[in-house]
Amino acid sequence: MGIPVAQMWTVTSYVVRQKLAGRKRYPLVLMLEPLFRCNLACAGCGKIQYPAHVLKRELTPEECFKAVDECGAPMVSIPGGEPLLHPRIGEIVEGLTARGKYVYLCTNALLLKEKIDQFKPSRHLTFSVHMDGQREHHDFAVCREGGYDIAVEGIREAVKRGFRVTTNTTLFDGADAKSVRAFFDEMMALGVEGMMLSPGYSYDKAPDQQHFLGKSKTKKLFRKILSNRSKGWRFNQSPLFLEYLMGHRHYACTPWGMPTYNVFGWQKPCYLLQDGYADSFAELMESTAWDKYGTESGNPRCANCMVHSGYEASAVDDTFGSVKGFLATVRATLFGGAYADPAALEALEEKAAPASHLGLVQVNVPASRATPAAPAETARA
Amino acid sequence: MPQETKAMPSDADAGETAPGVQHENLQGWIPPLATDDEIRLALEKAFDYRGDVTATLKDGRTIEGYVFDRRADGPSLAQCAVRLLPRDGGGKVSVLYAEIARLEFTGRDTAAGKSWETWVKKYVEKKQAGESNIRLEPEKLD
Numbered sequence: 001m002g003i004p005v006a007q008m009w010t011v012t013s014y015v016v017r018q019k020l021a022g023r024k025r026y027p028l029v030l031m032l033e034p035l036f037r038c039n040l041a042c043a044g045c046g047k048i049q050y051p052a053h054v055l056k057r058e059l060t061p062e063e064c065f066k067a068v069d070e071c072g073a074p075m076v077s078i079p080g081g082e083p084l085l086h087p088r089i090g091e092i093v094e095g096l097t098a099r100g101k102y103v104y105l106c107t108n109a110l111l112l113k114e115k116i117d118q119f120k121p122s123r124h125l126t127f128s129v130h131m132d133g134q135r136e137h138h139d140f141a142v143c144r145e146g147g148y149d150i151a152v153e154g155i156r157e158a159v160k161r162g163f164r165v166t167t168n169t170t171l172f173d174g175a176d177a178k179s180v181r182a183f184f185d186e187m188m189a190l191g192v193e194g195m196m197l198s199p200g201y202s203y204d205k206a207p208d209q210q211h212f213l214g215k216s217k218t219k220k221l222f223r224k225i226l227s228n229r230s231k232g233w234r235f236n237q238s239p240l241f242l243e244y245l246m247g248h249r250h251y252a253c254t255p256w257g258m259p260t261y262n263v264f265g266w267q268k269p270c271y272l273l274q275d276g277y278a279d280s281f282a283e284l285m286e287s288t289a290w291d292k293y294g295t296e297s298g299n300p301r302c303a304n305c306m307v308h309s310g311y312e313a314s315a316v317d318d319t320f321g322s323v324k325g326f327l328a329t330v331r332a333t334l335f336g337g338a339y340a341d342p343a344a345l346e347a348l349e350e351k352a353a354p355a356s357h358l359g360l361v362q363v364n365v366p367a368s369r370a371t372p373a374a375p376a377e378t379a380r381a
Numbered sequence: 382m383p384q385e386t387k388a389m390p391s392d393a394d395a396g397e398t399a400p401g402v403q404h405e406n407l408q409g410w411i412p413p414l415a416t417d418d419e420i421r422l423a424l425e426k427a428f429d430y431r432g433d434v435t436a437t438l439k440d441g442r443t444i445e446g447y448v449f450d451r452r453a454d455g456p457s458l459a460q461c462a463v464r465l466l467p468r469d470g471g472g473k474v475s476v477l478y479a480e481i482a483r484l485e486f487t488g489r490d491t492a493a494g495k496s497w498e499t500w501v502k503k504y505v506e507k508k509q510a511g512e513s514n515i516r517l518e519p520e521k522l523d
Contacts, residue, residue, distance in 0.1 A: 041517040043499065049495075051491060053433075053466070053469075143504075146516075265450075
């Protein structure tokens with residue numbers, strides 16, 4: 001299990017309360033962006049393309065607390081920009097955990113060792129370290145040689161000090177499934193609590209508009225990666241969301257599930273799209289034309305999105321919205337499962353065809369690390 | 382110079398690669414604002430733009446800043462507003478469409494030239510030159 005029981009209980013009781021109250025739309029995770037500044041310059045990033053005067057701005061702790069109180073979601077994810085660049089990030093995190101929120105501080109970990117004394121280990125705080133794959137892949141993706149090694153040092157230090165640590169990985173067109181699986185082994189060996197995954201999304205304002213996965217490729221890639229799982233892998237995500245990425249489930253988007261607050265206000269309609277801003281959470285919920293977004297809406301900007309910020313909340317809602325969903329979640333959570341799939345195993349052995357633009361090569365992974373655990377081998381036989 | 386979304390595949394599930402947005406080169410553009418439609422179009426582009434714009438109001442004031450929101454559903458220009466974060470560091474400013482006399486895309490397009498291909502080319506060149514510790518640095522903010 002990748003998520004502690006206490007956190008699962010908090011989320012479960014919250015969702016059940018929303019259901020009993022008859023709320024059709026409720027937030028699950030607040031995406032709190034206290035600044036857009038970053039110490040990386042990843043090519044194609046769609047999150048930080050702003051003039052310098054915007055990049056210099058940051059939310060105060062008081063603004064963060066007000067947003068969290070308004071929203072009411074039990075979990076708060078703090079992405080950015082790089083949140084460790086915020087001069088008062090320790091104060092922000094302390095205030096949120098004191099409110100009983102489960103905080104995921106999303107960081108590239110370049111500053112984690114240096115800033116770690118600002119934080120105290122708590123079951124309410126998780127460092128979610130952005131890792132885009134094995135050393136060569138990560139460094140190339142974040143446009144910084146040596147970035148992987150610094151991040152790994154940060155992870156080791158945080159684990160050593162008793163912090164909860166997860167990884168979060170974004171996969172783009174051309175990702176090498178075999179290498180990603182070997183990367184999972186590496187991360188689990190570091191002692192992280194679990195891993196999080198998502199396909200990339202083509203932000204409207206990103207300089208790069210060509211290297212994002214369509215739905216078909218997303219499902220093929222995640223089926224290769226997540227079938228025939230190693231017993232040692234743990235994911236800090238809804239198991240039904242992972243099944244959705246593998247193409248085993250169909251969900252409609254829940255854009256209100258992970259609302260975003262930043263220096264502009266409450267972002268309409270979701271973490272990925274910017275169709276304007278509301279000044280309060282209530283205004284966001286009331287004034288957003290939700291039916292214009294999501295897969296079913298026909299909105300071309302949503303057509304290829306399978307990102308966690310839209311669909312993980314759908315998976316969680318499924319867990320508590322149907323007996324079938326609940327039982328599937330219990331089964332996957334308690335008993336895991338290798339998701340044996342001989343065809344996916346065969347596909348894994350095919351030479352990856354890197355996307356022509358990437359210049360990434362298939363990393364040669366020792367067979368012992370790339371092959372799945374016993375159940376999958378049985379299935380292949 | 383509209384910013385258009387590329388045609389999407391008829392069946393998104395069959396699409397191998399997600400179509401992105403084609404961005405125009407708007408830096409330095411001074412849009413015509415003779416008609417209501419032109420004003421609405423220009424402010425929609427200002428909202429999509431990744432740099433600052435400068436609005437000159439009918440009373441002669443100018444505001445330079447980043448357009449982060451527009452509320453364009455009103456039936457008349459007097460009922461539509463654009464919202465900016467001023468370059469000089471002040472709080473959010475709201476300006477009615479009807480008050481705007483001139484618009485210019487004065488700021489640099491902050492995403493221009495930052496494509497993946499540019500990085501790959503730079504990386505390959507540096508690698509071939511025997512360099513190590515290759516990286517892209519964030520731009521200086523001052």
